[in-house]
Amino acid sequence: MSDNQSVGLSVDQSVRQSGEQSTELLGFDNVLFPVGDLGEAVGFYERAGFPVAHRIDEIGLAILKVGKETPGILLRVEDGVEHRPSAWSTPRVWLEVPDARGAGRALEDAGVKLLAPPFSVATGYTVEFADPWGNVIGFTDYRKRPELARS
Template identity: 35%
Template structure:
């Protein structure tokens, strides 16, 4: 079963039309602390409580195709990709190498982006 391979929510990505305005909202209004600030690369992340998962804002001017996305940490991207593809799941991005392991992207029936990643 695929759910045994899904370990936790890794991050949530949200587009931001104005990164500084969004920073003020998440930090000052919601009271979240910055986890990392790569504003020069169009990325700004906020901690949510003591969870490792973060809300990561993507500057929609720098990333015009940015859409809300849920990133799930899985045991093995390649293995889960094979399992889900055999069940007919359509992947918008087949497994690809990232600096921390592997990632892939699919869409749920509502068109929401779900990324899967591992740390191998």
């Protein structure tokens, strides 16, 4: 049950009542990460298993593929972005993988430092790492709830 349904109001009803356009969420477009150096960022993410879909050095932009979807991770060079450690309060994006614990081992083998060992979540396991600019990515699996996993 969505939050709108819990108060007895569907998305369609709220749009009709407000007279505004629908804010129905259809899915992710891209996730944007600010970085300080495009070459360094691309190298880091390639080690972490992300293939590069597009790279436009002239404007400081790279798009990394995530699965079979067109949207991905956008790396954008921004002035003043320096290396920094991640903080617990940093926003995170978690991406589904078949085996998070195995992904954690592969990350370590590639020289990517994990924020913590893989940990148990309701659906399976998750492992997190941060890029040099403190952007946090998690790899999570659905080993405990395979019926929810992508096929």
